[in-house]
Amino acid sequence: MANNVPTEPSESKAKRKELTTIGFIIVVLFPLLFAGIFGIYGFCIWMYNMFSSVHS
Template identity: 50%
Template sequence: MATNTPSEGTEDQVKTSELKALGFIVVVLFPLLAVGFVGFYGLCVFLYNTFGGMPGHN
């Protein structure tokens, strides 16, 4: 069946694009989200301490 030959080329292109997308997600997106989340949490704690005062010791 010679009709499978063109679809194999497109399957390779799909696999390549999926691997590129996975690489982008793992190498770029997840680290940026992690840094952004930690930075946002630190900002929230800083603002809480600034306007709410430091937590006291009983």
């Protein structure tokens, strides 16, 4: 029968590091990345409208 409990401390540390890394990616990196992407997209649209639209 397979035992899923980590037997060595290195396995536990590796698992904790993996979960910390995934948490960082989900909580910090993805929101910053998407905010930057949408900010750049909005800026590009704003600049396009500034230079291409007809002003009266």
